[in-house]
Amino acid sequence: MREEMPYGTEEGEGEEVGFPNNTHKRLVVVGYALTSKKTKSFLQPKLEGLARNKGILFVAIDHNRSLSDQGPFDIVLHKLSGKEWRQILEDYRQTHPEVTVLDPPDAIQHLHNRQSMLQAVADMNLSDSYGKVGVPRQLVVKRDASSIPDAVANSGLTLPIVAKPLVNDGSAKSHELSLAFDRYSLQKLEPPLVLQEFVNHGGVLFKVYIVGEAIKVVRRFSLPDVSKRELSKTAGVYRFPRVSCAAASADDADLDPGIAELPPRPLLERLAKELRRRLGLRLFNLDMIREHGTRDRFYVIDINYFPGYGKMPEYEHIFTDFLLSLVQAKYKKRSG
Ligand SMILES: Nc1ncnc2c1ncn2[C@@H]1O[C@H](COP(=O)(O)OP(=O)(O)OP(=O)(O)O)[C@@H](O)[C@H]1O
Numbered sequence: 001m002r003e004e005m006p007y008g009t010e011e012g013e014g015e016e017v018g019f020p021n022n023t024h025k026r027l028v029v030v031g032y033a034l035t036s037k038k039t040k041s042f043l044q045p046k047l048e049g050l051a052r053n054k055g056i057l058f059v060a061i062d063h064n065r066s067l068s069d070q071g072p073f074d075i076v077l078h079k080l081s082g083k084e085w086r087q088i089l090e091d092y093r094q095t096h097p098e099v100t101v102l103d104p105p106d107a108i109q110h111l112h113n114r115q116s117m118l119q120a121v122a123d124m125n126l127s128d129s130y131g132k133v134g135v136p137r138q139l140v141v142k143r144d145a146s147s148i149p150d151a152v153a154n155s156g157l158t159l160p161i162v163a164k165p166l167v168n169d170g171s172a173k174s175h176e177l178s179l180a181f182d183r184y185s186l187q188k189l190e191p192p193l194v195l196q197e198f199v200n201h202g203g204v205l206f207k208v209y210i211v212g213e214a215i216k217v218v219r220r221f222s223l224p225d226v227s228k229r230e231l232s233k234t235a236g237v238y239r240f241p242r243v244s245c246a247a248a249s250a251d252d253a254d255l256d257p258g259i260a261e262l263p264p265r266p267l268l269e270r271l272a273k274e275l276r277r278r279l280g281l282r283l284f285n286l287d288m289i290r291e292h293g294t295r296d297r298f299y300v301i302d303i304n305y306f307p308g309y310g311k312m313p314e315y316e317h318i319f320t321d322f323l324l325s326l327v328q329a330k331y332k333k334r335s336g
Pocket residue numbers: 136162164174175176177196197198199200201205221222223242243244287289301302304
């Protein structure tokens with residue numbers, strides 16, 4: 001909260017930023033360090049407008065200047081890659097503990113490896129009356145593609161198998177996935193990889209967006225099921241492009257209710273709460289699937305940091321409320 005709020009005449013006038021007695025109505029300054037693509041998809045005019053009316057100002061961080069010389073910021077939002085940037089942020093967190101950095105770089109780093117990414121879900125072993133949430137059986141292959149057929153046979157993983165680059169750094173390459181239908185073709189894959197059992201899920205996945213304590217779920221079209229017959233007739237490795245994009249929304253599709261039904265809310269709340277804690281992140285989404293033919297057997301197959309919130313319904317309201325809640329919590333802590 002840095003300067004007096006200079007406006008308040010449009011929609012949202014008089015809306016409290018949430019400070020007691022109306023005495024601290026200050027601007028909340030959010031510095032952002034995002035790629036130009038991300039800035040475009042996230043910082044849409046509707047978000048900026050709503051934010052302004054709620055007393056939030058987004059300010060672009062200049063990479064050519066020291067972070068400490070900019071701002072001052074209440075919150076720093078970021079999604080940039082590279083060791084150098086991580087170090088800048090870590091140093092800034094040390095010297096500016098009053099600023100909320102969303103999210104801590106070391107916590108984000110955890111998602112940059114597709115093995116460690118899902119470890120928290122596996123450790124949680126979530127199972128209650130609403131369902132069971134796990135991760136598909138998987139195997140990491142660091143090198144030597146010729147060893148893969150034996151490694152897969154020894155581990156008991158069943159075909160078909162999804163091969164995903166172990167490193168998940170946001171590069172185009174880290175999203176180049178393949179589906180392998182027979183054991184011997186596995187030698188054609190290029191380690192380092194995570195090999196994951198393909199779980200039939202009726203061709204629909206659930207994107208579970210998390211923004212602090214808020215959760216929103218949407219349906220997306222996904223890879224179709226592979227039948228036993230198809231598996232026995234098919235050989236080879238098939239590359240597939242990113243399937244979980246906005247164009248493939250399945251929210252309005254006419255789907256089998258057993259496939260379309262969203263995961264139970266209480267289950268998602270438990271999962272999200274626990275993952276927030278274990279991962280130390282507040283901005284992420286999960287790709288979740290329901291094993292076809294079951295009602296309550298779920299798998300998390302992917303976790304993304306600061307995903308495409310522009311595609312999340314009502315993200316403008318949810319995100320601005322979240323930013324305000326962070327500042328309010330800090331204010332309460334200081335005055336309490
Ligand atoms: N184990 C699995 N079983 C069934 N389908 C899977 C599995 N793993 C991945 N898929 C399918 O492949 C797609 C891409 O996989 P994944 O989400 O891991 O990749 P990604 O490149 O990280 O995606 P994103 O664009 O969401 O970051 C999934 O959305 C899903 O359709």
